[in-house]
Amino acid sequence: MFHVAIVALPGCHASGVHGIMDFFTVANFVGDKPAGRRQPLFDCQIITVDDEPVRGYSGAVVTPTISRGAFQADLIVVGSSVEAVVGADRLDQALAPAIPLHGWLKEAAARGTVIASVCTGSFILAEAGLLDDQVVTTHWRAAPMFRNRYPHIRMDADQLLVDNGQIICAGGASAFVDLCVHLVERFASPSVALACSKMLVLDGRRMEQTPYMAFYSQKAHQDDAIRKAQTWLEGHYADPVTIDEIAVVAGLGTRTFKRRFKEATGETPIGYLQHLRIEAAKHLLESSREQTARIIWSVGYEDASSFRRLFKRMAGCTMEQYRKRFSYVSLSAA
Template identity: 35%
Template sequence: MKHITLLYPEGHCNLGTVACIIGTVEILTRASAYWTEQGNKPKYELVVAGIRPKKDYIHNLVALKLDALISDIAKTDLIIIPSAIPGDETSESRLMFDWIRQQYNRGAEIASMCSGAFILASTGIMDGRSCSTHWSYANAFKANYPKVNLHSDQLITDEKGIYTNGGAYSFLNLVIYLIEKYYDRQTAIYCSKVFQIELDRSSQSAFVIFTGQKHHGDMMVQKAQTYIENNINEKISVEALSSKFAIGRRNFDRRFIKATGNTPLEYAQRVKIESAKKALESTRKTINEVMFEVGYSDVKAFREVFRKITGLSPLEYKNKYNKESFIQY
């Protein structure tokens, strides 16, 4: 029988951490029961393990009783890191990082949920590898771990035995994904039906709320960002924008990318599409009306940029998020 360790990251826990742990235990327990009911032998032993036995109450609401301490686990086959609060390293967190590295070097696979990617990246294992995390943490993650290839639009990444997933309760999709990997497709389908979790979701792009990176200290870039945001209905030329701030195009691009993580064109597109999303969510405006309001005149171009950023067409997005789109007249 193989071994799964569900990590309890002391000092980095919030209610999201607890939700990940409880949800994972419940679904994996059901998967194991279904597997044995089909006449198969048990495959995995699951334990919740932490650094120390002390119980910490999260939000004065709930505390978890550990099954084991990581120091007592000599070898595990899969480590699952739940959502966790990013923060400074402590002596305890360094012990956790060291243990994860040791287990990985001994052949363990690793899965991180949501902001648990910060713990995984802190081990150094992810340098040069693909990773996802909650879209709201993307800028902070890139700043702290520039060597990691972050794909915050992806719901799940899978690279050489390391799995990561996007934000919040999308950890449920990762659990189903792991069940298919560690059991089979039929067990994954069964659990998806029992817990009503959508199978085979691949993107979290439609959930992203773009706000832009503003905490960078480059006043010229901040002024350019403000100009873009205040002139959504204009077709903005990057050449004209760089001239407006008396800076060469190449240097303007370089500073903008360094400050925001986006090219000026990408930033303008994201600002425009975020405004279009809000209009599609909350008004009765047609797709064309929204398109013109955010500075596009070509339907095909607007549709392509919208799908690239959200993973959906404008019409699909409106049907998904605008309640009035379902009203029959």
């Protein structure tokens, strides 16, 4: 039997914690059938820092099923720990409740326990010093904050799931489903994982977060000239603009402008403009039945092939695939 501990933290994604429990319960059910197995494949338990119930982000209460000290796990799954949009000024406060887990996680890792995180649970593993020399992912919205706090850790937020062997990270909150499929496949068998997917009516495992990402302009900086340029770009992204013109809006020389823009936003001016145009195209793909060629022209591109390549690189899929997945406009409305 494989022992699994799910760590529920204050403010966690409560349905994710219970969803993991449910998934492993289904794995026990379907895994019992082929061989008439009497012992479950997985012993899955919920634990908390102090063995007391915690209140999730939604207000739902998550109750531990066993004392942390009484359970030695083969696999530990750390659920979401902070809001993906929490400000950097509140991050220390949000991470503080998990500090007592750091030593416990290190000891478990030293014993060879596999440790996984879901969503912003990656912050807890980073705080415990378990992500050095690892490739990690987290919720795409929290990725910039993660990079700022842990610049020495390689973050690949495009990936929905990264398995380093002993350390596994999954992206956004609902990625616990993809993680569970992967874990059951790895620690039981591919056939049991497939049976779980069929029983729970799940699609094939997703591999990337990229299609779900949205661009949010970084204006939480102190450079008023750059903020002025950002605001101007947001209103003129469809125009044929040059870097020199944007620098004039900011009241800066071109070289100074490019340097300060990168320092303030983390993006080059051209990269920022591309993000704005991609987001505008996404909105039109979601909200209209406009032809893709017209969408490309409307966001400021004349070279359709070039924009399509850019869109696929930044969104992780073609414009047609994006529309099929995210459009909320019915064909009858065309």
